[in-house]
Amino acid sequence: AQSVTQLDSHVSVSEGTPVLLRCNYSSSYSPSLFWYVQHPNKGLQLLLKYTSAATLVKGINGFEAEFKKSETSFHLTKPSAHMSDAAEYFCVVGLGTYKYIFGTGTRLKVLA
Amino acid sequence: KAGVTQTPRYLIKTRGQQVTLSCSPISGHRSVSWYQQTPGQGLQFLFEYFSETQRNKGNFPGRFSGRQFSNSRSEMNVSTLELGDSALYLCASSSGGRTSTDTQYFGPGTRLTVL
Numbered sequence: 001a002q003s004v005t006q007l008d009s010h011v012s013v014s015e016g017t018p019v020l021l022r023c024n025y026s027s028s029y030s031p032s033l034f035w036y037v038q039h040p041n042k043g044l045q046l047l048l049k050y051t052s053a054a055t056l057v058k059g060i061n062g063f064e065a066e067f068k069k070s071e072t073s074f075h076l077t078k079p080s081a082h083m084s085d086a087a088e089y090f091c092v093v094g095l096g097t098y099k100y101i102f103g104t105g106t107r108l109k110v111l112a
Numbered sequence: 113k114a115g116v117t118q119t120p121r122y123l124i125k126t127r128g129q130q131v132t133l134s135c136s137p138i139s140g141h142r143s144v145s146w147y148q149q150t151p152g153q154g155l156q157f158l159f160e161y162f163s164e165t166q167r168n169k170g171n172f173p174g175r176f177s178g179r180q181f182s183n184s185r186s187e188m189n190v191s192t193l194e195l196g197d198s199a200l201y202l203c204a205s206s207s208g209g210r211t212s213t214d215t216q217y218f219g220p221g222t223r224l225t226v227l
Contacts, residue, residue, distance in 0.1 A: 032213045043116070043202055043218035051213040090155065094213065099168055102147075102155040 002027045004093045006103035014111045019063075019078040021106045023091035026072060032094030033074045035065055038105075039087045047089075050074060061085070086110045114139065116205050116219035124225045130191040133222045137184050137205030143167075144186040145216065146178060149200040158201075161186055162208045190224075198226045 007022040025031060032051050036044040048059025055067045065076045074091060091103040117136045125131050137144050145168075146158040157170040161180035178188040184205075190197055200223050204216035 034215070036218075041200075041221075041223070043220045044204075045218070046215055049213075049215060100145075100157070100216065102157075104154045 002029075002031075002093060002095055002101055004091050004101050004103045006089075006091050006106050008106050009104065010107050010109065012109040012111060013081045015083055016080050019076070019081045019085065019108065021076040021089050021091075021108065023074045023076065023103060024072055025074060025091070025093045027093055027095070029095060033065075033067060034092040034094065034100075035059065035063070035074075035076050036090045036092060037087045038090065044090065047076070081108075081110045083110050083112065116203055116217050118201075118203050118219040118222050120222060121220065122223045122225075124227065125193050126227050127193055127195060129193050130189060131193060131224060132187055132189045133201055133203075133224075135186045135188075135203030135205075135219060137186070137203075138217055141205040141207055141217075142184055143206045143208030143214070144180055144184065145204045145206075146186070146188050147202040147204065148172075149202055149221070150198075155202070158188065193226045195226050197224065199224060 003026045005024045034049045035047040037047050038044045047063050048057045050057045050067045058064045063078050088105045088107045090105050093101045119134045143162045145160040148156050159178050160168040164180045175191045180186045200221045202221045203219045206214040206216045
């Protein structure tokens with residue numbers, strides 16, 4: 001069965017330190033993978049997506065993610081956190097039949 | 113290009129009433145999906161429309177329904193509202209290809225409160 005697991009419901013980092021948000025997936029297909037960000041009371045904004053091209057995907061606002069098939073992971077990273085990065089982040093798996101599975105979200109807190 | 117718009121942004125209803133939410137997709141996009149977001153259940157898929165036809169459906173009761181018009185605008189309706197229907201309802205549009213490499217673009221959502 002297809003699924004996506006975000007391993008941390010909450011992550012706290014200090015401003016200027018690296019960010020790591022973890023995502024593992026399970027899929028029978030070669031998956032499409034997405035990371036979205038949601039700021040309070042806003043819709044979801046696409047950060048980046050993987051569609052079987054380069055395994056290291058660069059997104060907006062300095063975020064990137066690496067697809068590791070052997071580990072079935074698609075972790076999101078950023079070298080240096082900014083206060084404006086505080087938000088909720090969703091890892092999403094796209095299935096072959098135009099369906100998407102959303103992770104439960106990771107709330108990122110950035111400390112001054 | 114204008115983004116996905118949803119109206120209204122906020123709604124307050126009482127139990128038993130019905131409500132209609134509207135979504136205008138990005139110009140040229142033919143697929144519209146609806147999601148319900150609550151603190152307890154997270155993001156749950158309601159249904160997806162493509163070219164005026166429901167193509168996918170989530171596990172929600174029949175009180176939740178939708179439709180899509182020829183201009184790709186979509187509405188969703190919830191009848192006989194329950195307290196548990198209080199949520200942020202998100203609409204997403206995409207070009208509508210048959211694969212899941214399509215990117216979904218989300219609107220700001222409609223916050224529904226049921227009293």
